Amino acid sequence: MTDALPSAESLTVEFKSDLKKLPDRELVEAIVCLANAEGGELWLGVEDDGRPTGLHVDHQMLAGLAGMVAARTSPSLTVRVSSVEAAGVCVARIEVPKAQGEVATNNGVYLRRRLKSDGSPECVPMLPHERISRASSFGLIDVSGQPVAGTTLADLDPLERERLRQAVQQYGGDRVLLELDDEALDGALGLTARLQDGTRVPTLTGLLLVGREGALRERVPTHEFAFQVLAQQAVRFNEFRRFPLLKALDWLETNFRPYNPEEEIQVGLFRVPVPMVDMAAFREAVANALIHRDYHRLGAVHVRLEDEALVVSNPGGLMDGVTLANLLVTEPRPRNRTLADAMKRVGVVERSGRGVDTIFRGMLKFGRPSPDYSRTDSHSVVVRLPTEPADLDFRRLVVEEERRRSAELPIDSLIALAAVRELKRVTAEELASRIQRDAASAKRTLEALTEAGLVEAHGNARGRSYTLSAAVYQRQGDKAAYTRQAGFTDLQNEQLVLNYVRQHGQIKRADVMELCRLGENQTKALLSRLKGDGRLTQHGTRRGSYYTTGPDAP
Template identity: 75%
Template sequence: MTVEFKSDRSRLPDRELVEAIVCMANAEGGELWLGVEDDGQPTGLHTEHQQLAGLAGLVAARTSPSLAVTVTPVQLGGVAVARIAVPKAQGEVSTTTGVYLRRRLKSDGTPECVAMLPHDRASRASSFGLMDASTQIVAGATLADLDPLERERLRQCVQQYGGDRALLELDDEALDGALGLTARLSDGSGRAPTLTGLLLIGREPALRELVPTHEFAFQVLAREAVRFNEFRRFPLLKAMDWLETNFRPYNPEREMQIGLFRVPVPQVEMGAFREALANALVHRDYHRLGAVHVRLDDEGLTISNPGGLVDGVTLANLLTTEPRPRNRMLADAMKRVGMVERSGRGVDKIYRGMLRFGRPEPDYRRTSATDVVLRLATVDADEAFLKLVVEQEGRQGRELPIDSLIALATLRDLKRLSTDELAAHIQREPVQAKKTLESLVEAGLAQAHGNARGRTYTLAMGVYKADGDKAAYTRQLGFSSLQHEQLVLNYVRQHGRIQRADVMDLCRLTEGQAKDLLKRLKAEGKLTLEGAGRAAAYVPGEEPKGA
């Protein structure tokens, strides 16, 4: 997707060069190598392209808006070629002759340039936040296409889910205006439904006719046999109610006693399910055909929606980036109704619904440029971990911060953790990761080991005692200092010498810990240092008499 080779042996026409650059800019950007064959063989620049000084200006002059590329001469295989760095266009760009192209991958994985159709352009603009399709009046829609029964459902949702109660005091017209369900016509002749209005309270026939991209499916597969498979085009509030009602029979729940309370333990936490479902329906790309799929199989629950992550949101910052809804008006309406997390941190709620029960964190790894795919594992809950979380939240009188919950889950899985390792899991800076771990130490849930340089963390001994598995605490701490010493001395006896890197690998110690261990063994006469620098190694020493 991000690398293109163009032969220049017969002088690539300027039109083809500019169109290839526009094509890349309207996708992910990348590098175009001029003077390189499709198989990667450099054959050099045509004589008319040897002077590259004006190439960037040519591209800027023949694109609209002007595209700034960077041209760098490169010597490859004894010939001169040009590396043209193409930025990702913030919006859409065309040639000055009005040609809109975008780059995509074919079914065989090779790239191609295709025409950028109007719905592609609108979809791209919405992914950059340059336009909000949910605020637009739907062509052909009238106020008669809004369903009074769905408007009443909306009011009931406000009461049931703790939405903005000020909405309950408004009449129908004021309610529609407050939530952006209708907008004034450009000629001032009245109001008409927006996309938000049709999606929330539209009549089903109107949705099928006027919003053909809206569709969702619920599928249940058991050992590859289809137990449930239905497609619907309900308005969103009815859709969520229908999906939740049909999902509950396949979501068994039991209870466990924790102190004085009985805590429900469902296969999938319903708050996380509802939030993931709402995210898929609200943030999908309504310019693209394709259904929102809710699929339950033997391995877990998968919720997917057409339209990749919006610009600026990646799998590496899902937990920390500011909310960037593709359909802002629709998202705001759903927040005010109470159907989604009002802070915009719905991903946190999904994570909490999984990790609190000791299950794996939500899996977004199958997400692509065209689809967001969320996988929730339906494995058995870790009752000991749930008990730990519930009791700690009871002591604090509030929910554990999501970073602390991730840290506890990661400590349980990895046994030992550094601040850098946790930083990657919570998608924050190491400073914040250290603060999170130290707060767990203060709460008696974690234990710190080592100095500031090589400091690591494990779950506290009390956690394992409460779980009835005292041996696990010993296992997680690894070898004692005496065992480390014996490992090193046995290694030296077998191999005649040992270096610091060998000690780090053998005993799973940090560089500082390995250095301290070797220094102590040398002081005790058990090892002798030979050489210096990278060649330094320790050999058997002569222990002092009486040692």
């Protein structure tokens, strides 16, 4: 963190005046408030408007401040305190870590920081359901495996049990489940739990999977989902339901199919369907929203078909440790473990827990953009699946390659092919961020595609870039495109740069990258070669550098 005083308060920045000596109780409560959100900095000796006014004389010895905070919080919170000079006065910066779970004052006060509608922060009481919700987001408790108060076995629906058994057969789930009687099935899937007196009662998972609708409505009032079709701002379909989850998935699929047109393409002797939305991706996205939502938060799971995308959203943000930058590679961290495990065994969702791969695959194999999670925040997960027309040539390429291999393309390879198709030329460094791995992994993926004859490498080891191969372009009947994307020879690139300098007087590195369509390392090598030959002269260093005609320029 920087020593510079922030300009304003935010979710992670709090200012506290110390002119009248801030009471220890208020200081500890403000620190607890930050810790129960995202952590951050508390600046003691700064007014609400950001003016530093300095520390009270009793607070100018900061050595014992961290110990006081640890003694007055439960569990003990470790903060870092440092002195900072601002506008000629001394203020204290207190760095507050994000609590792994929840923290209270030693008087039992739970507070959390949030943003008001105008964007300004405030501290509010942390209610019991919010504490449970936060603990579940860290994986500390599994509410889906807990008994639901006031329920009995009569709240479970025999018809929904039969639907569950049929789902095992339909989705290819764990067939061992088909051999179990009701009580054994309940135990295997965590649908019920035993109380201390030996009686069995439904868990949240039990109610959500095989509960009667009346019991669900009464005992799990947060459970609700909606299917909406919005066409050019007109509402064509808008219905909310509270069905058990397997019935919910059936209902959503049935109502979505009429809005999901499909065409076919010929690949060899076979006709391959090309739907507007891949049904495997649809099912995985919807099931994930229903399974991983926060059942302590009000709000429905929304499945909304818009003009340009299918959007699926659910209450409850990503689990702690899961970010948009590691969605593809992080270990699965379900909020509702018992429910997630049950749905995996039934076969509704990916057994490996890599359901995000299924959603990405369902988009990329048709030449459509990757799923867009950018609208996700701490309160909800939102995935947008663009419904733009498929790239039929790309779909043929994927189908042919997967038939040759007798297996699906690895997800990294599919992402790499999609990136080369979109960008025309990529480097390992550019691909690394897309597959959410390091450059070495990206290079291995590209080299494997090179060996398969799908892409070609250009340039030396450090500046190597990749394009679709000549064979792929030829198969698609576009030989000229290959010649364009394969790029110019080194000699042609040199002439392009020298002509540009003669015409414009100078050239920057970014100009060379755009002009010759080269990667950063290739550009460095080209400019270094021209400078070494005396044909260009460098002025300045780093980002501000530019090149003019050298003494040996032709």
